[in-house]
Amino acid sequence: MASRSDGSAAPASGVLGQSAAEWASSRWVEVESGRVRYREAGSGKPIVLVHGLGVSADYWVRNGPALAAAGFRVLAPDLPGFGRTAGPRDGLTVAAQAEAVHRWAEALELPPAVYVGHSLSCQTILELAVVHPETVRGLVLAAPTGKGTPVWRLLGQAIGLIRDVRRESVKLAALVFEAYLQAGPSRILRTWKLGAEHDIRPLLPRVRVPALVVLGDRDPVVDLEFAQQVADGLPLARLARVVAGAHAVIFDPSGEFNREVLRFVEGIG
Numbered sequence: 467m468a469s470r471s472d473g474s475a476a477p478a479s480g481v482l483g484q485s486a487a488e489w490a491s492s493r494w495v496e497v498e499s500g501r502v503r504y505r506e507a508g509s510g511k512p513i514v515l516v517h518g519l520g521v522s523a524d525y526w527v528r529n530g531p532a533l534a535a536a537g538f539r540v541l542a543p544d545l546p547g548f549g550r551t552a553g554p555r556d557g558l559t560v561a562a563q564a565e566a567v568h569r570w571a572e573a574l575e576l577p578p579a580v581y582v583g584h585s586l587s588c589q590t591i592l593e594l595a596v597v598h599p600e601t602v603r604g605l606v607l608a609a610p611t612g613k614g615t616p617v618w619r620l621l622g623q624a625i626g627l628i629r630d631v632r633r634e635s636v637k638l639a640a641l642v643f644e645a646y647l648q649a650g651p652s653r654i655l656r657t658w659k660l661g662a663e664h665d666i667r668p669l670l671p672r673v674r675v676p677a678l679v680v681l682g683d684r685d686p687v688v689d690l691e692f693a694q695q696v697a698d699g700l701p702l703a704r705l706a707r708v709v710a711g712a713h714a715v716i717f718d719p720s721g722e723f724n725r726e727v728l729r730f731v732e733g734i735g
Contacts, residue, residue, distance in 0.1 A: 485534040489527070492550065497569045503550040504543040504570070508534025512576055513731060515542040516567060518585035519661065520654040521645040522549025525584075528720035529727075536728050541579075543570045545587075547657070548649050555650075557657030560586075560664040564593035571601060580604035580731050584716050585611050585687070586661045592669045604734050605677040605700075606727055608716050609685055612666035613692040619662045626687035626713070633684055633712035670699030677703035678730040680723060682711020 488507035495502055505523045513533055515526040523530075523542035534540040546566050547553025558566065567590065571579070578601055581591040588610035595602040613619060631639070646654060677700045681693040690707075697705040706726045708715050716723050 482531060482535040485531040489531045489534065489540075495570065495573045497566075497573045499546065499566070499569070500552050502543055502546075502566075502570045502573075504541055505530060506539070506541045507531055508537070508539050510538045511731075512539045512541060512579035513727075514567070514571065514576070514579045514581045515540065516581060516583045516587040516591055517542065517545065517548070518583070518587045519658055520548065520649050521642060522648075524549065524645065525641065526716070527641075528717055529582075529724055532720070532724045533727060538731065541574075541576070543567065545590075547653050549645070553653075555653055557653050557660055559660045560589045560593055561597075563587070563590040564597060567591070567594055568598050568601065576601075578603040580606065580734070582606040582608065582727060583610070584608040585713065586658070588612070589661060589664050589666055592666055592673060593664075595675060596669050596672045599674060602675055604675050604731065605673065606680065606730060607677060607696065608680045608723065609682065609688045609713050610666075610679060610693065610696050611661070611688060612664070612696070613688070616659075616662040620659065623658075623662075623687055626685075629686040630713045633686070634714050635718050638714055638717050666696070667699070670696065671701065673700050673702075675702065676730070676734045678726065679703060679705045680708060680715060680726055681705065682708045682713065682715035684710060684712045685715065687713040 485507040489505050493504050493506055517525045522544045526542045530540045544551035545563055583591040588607040589612055591605055679693050679697040694705055697703045708722050
């Protein structure tokens with residue numbers, strides 16, 4: 467095995483290649499509402515990656531294979547209405563998204579897992595950890611949203627996302643553009659609005675599992691003060707900052723984000 471910059475062992479290229487090949491294949495499972503598309507690679511204790519607004523399991527292309535190659539079973543579903551999973555045209559509330567993730571995991575008979583969310587989906591996995599605590603053994607909240615009243619939240623996020631465009635890579639822009647085109651503007655806007663109406667503050671003290679909050683130093687959407695408030699509000703959480711990371715901290719620099727996730731997951735046993 468090669469060595470990472472933090473001194474720990476990095477997966478051999480052959481293992482990473484095998485994980486990438488597994489991740490490249492779409493899988494399907496039947497739930498009550500229909501078929502759910504998901505990606506999966508690796509074996510071991512499960513890590514579930516839940517995508518943010520408008521995108522899909524494909525968004526985790528730089529994370530799924532790398533985490534799987536480190537010795538974990540990594541899965542990522544398409545939430546209803548996004549990617550290749552059918553869903554309502556008007557979008558889903560955060561609570562409904564959490565329930566959809568739960569039904570998908572239940573259909574796969576998935577044991578308690580570490581759930582990783584990004585941006586809006588951090589609200590989803592917080593909801594999941596409170597409503598179905600027996601299914602969650604840890605949370606990773608990357609660039610978590612949830613600050614402010616609905617109107618001010620939407621306005622702040624819109625301004626932040628406009629500023630964020632220049633800070634993200636062309637590859638990410640192409641991936642997001644394709645996903646948004648597939649999902650459609652009406653569904654995305656409605657889901658975004660429903661997300662802004664969801665209050666995470668009552669959830670934080672009710673989460674009883676270890677949690678990691680991750681924030682990029684260059685994130686114009688989620689500020690450091692709010693990220694720290696989220697970490698402080700969770701009984702068993704800490705904040706990790708990623709140098710040079712913008713809002714899509716999971717995508718670039720993905721290596722540092724993946725290392726933070728692995729440190730956390732390995733630390734909770």
